């Protein structure tokens with residue numbers, strides 16, 4: 383069974399809580415919150431105050447995708463704001479193992495994201511220390527981009543590594559995922575599906591969520 387993580391980047395920020403209520407009512411399990419700093423990625427979004435304003439009003443896993451430089455500096459602020467799962471980019475962490483340990487010391491789940499050009503090999507030695515790997519299926523920074531097909535063998539490579547190392551962690555995919563291509567990523571090994579524009583841009587969110595689930599049966 384997959385878990386769905388609508389990305390609020392594609393929600394209507396002037397109506398954020400009511401937009402999120404719709405995906406919560408539709409049964410989506412994770413709330414994917416894209417944090418961008420204008421340095422690590424060429425875009426700026428939201429920070430801890432928005433997360434703490436939503437916390438307590440929404441019963442979903444708060445999945446915080448940090449696309450920021452120097453994430454160590456802000457991990458505690460995001461944990462305090464209400465993040466359940468904190469995802470840092472491999473490319474943004476000089477001492478990735480230390481960063482993961484500091485997320486876990488705060489009692490939060492830890493995930494590591496890989497940009498499309500970053501090899502699976504770079505997380506081989508910390509695979510036992512994390513709860514999730516996020517395979518970026520677009521270059522981070524914006525919603526509504528096209529899925530990069532060459533990420534399918536990468537997801538498969540990660541799945542094989544997990545099986546070889548006997549670790550049972552989540553594999554999340556993020557970027558350009560739709561009801562049309564979800565089967566491909568799930569067949570390759572993904573089990574948490576981020577979708578921004580495909581969900582919030584839909585005229586019938588309940589139906590789109592249903593379609594994501596039906597189409598992901600492999």
Ligand SMILES: O=C(CO)[C@@H](O)[C@H](O)COP(=O)(O)O
Pocket residue numbers: 389391392414416447449520521522523524525526527556557558559576577578579580
């Ligand atoms: O992290 C990111 C983009 O950097 C994503 O979470 C996007 O927000 C997903 O949006 P879609 O590609 O599904 O529209």
Ligand SMILES: [Fe+2]
Pocket residue numbers: 389414415416447556576
């Ligand atoms: Fe994201």
